[in-house]
Amino acid sequence: MSLELSNFDAAIVDLDGTLVDTIGDFVVSLNRMLDELALPNIDGPTVERMVGKGSEHLIHSVLHHVRGTAEEGDAWFERAWPRYQHHYLAINGQHADVYDGVVEGLSALRARGLRLACLTNKPTAFARPLLATKGLDAFFEVMFGGDAFERKKPDPLPLLKACEALATSPARTLMVGDSSNDAKAARAAGCPVVLVSYGYNHGEPVRGVDADGFVDSLAELAHLR
Numbered sequence: 001m002s003l004e005l006s007n008f009d010a011a012i013v014d015l016d017g018t019l020v021d022t023i024g025d026f027v028v029s030l031n032r033m034l035d036e037l038a039l040p041n042i043d044g045p046t047v048e049r050m051v052g053k054g055s056e057h058l059i060h061s062v063l064h065h066v067r068g069t070a071e072e073g074d075a076w077f078e079r080a081w082p083r084y085q086h087h088y089l090a091i092n093g094q095h096a097d098v099y100d101g102v103v104e105g106l107s108a109l110r111a112r113g114l115r116l117a118c119l120t121n122k123p124t125a126f127a128r129p130l131l132a133t134k135g136l137d138a139f140f141e142v143m144f145g146g147d148a149f150e151r152k153k154p155d156p157l158p159l160l161k162a163c164e165a166l167a168t169s170p171a172r173t174l175m176v177g178d179s180s181n182d183a184k185a186a187r188a189a190g191c192p193v194v195l196v197s198y199g200y201n202h203g204e205p206v207r208g209v210d211a212d213g214f215v216d217s218l219a220e221l222a223h224l225r
Helices: 023-036 044-050 055-067 070-091 102-111 124-133 157-166 180-189 218-223
Strands: 010-013 115-119 142-144 173-177 193-196 213-215
Touching: 010 157, 023 044, 023 055, 023 070, 044 055, 055 070, 070 124, 102 115, 102 218, 115 157, 124 142, 142 157, 157 173, 157 180, 173 180, 180 193, 213 218
Parallel strands: 010 115, 010 173, 115 142, 173 193, 193 213
Antiparallel strands: none
């Protein structure tokens, strides 16, 4: 990887699949929602392929999966969405773990003087307490959830707004994520992008994504010049 931290003033970091493994939280809250609706449950590998484009998209995908057609799944959304929010908030972080190397990586970025933003498609009401529960909130100057702006990643708007908040230019702001959503948003915004190898990339090999580098642990960022 040819990137050098000395070329950056800031970094924007994704949450689910990059900082915290949250599949357990998703599965528990989704299945509690499905139980209330008397619908079939869903397993972790299936959920993992659906994560990354925001909670509304996730609920639509789950309902489509368990009901068999998009039209039938959409008909359930209005009932399912508030129940999902209720159950997720009740267990937020209880079935989730910070990935190895995250604290070391974030500490290294801060030690090198980079300003940090957490940018996720997860609703702010879910993301902010999760960061606090896992002891990661202090690393970030700002945090933006999927409802902070008119559009979510892979649209570049959230990255551009995060750069504005950090008072940095996109070219000097590193995007750190786990999926093609992060990479596409970064490319469109003009931010260099590094992807982790362990996250959620819609069931596709992450190393096939157009990115400037890949790491197996955020701790590897500490070794960049």
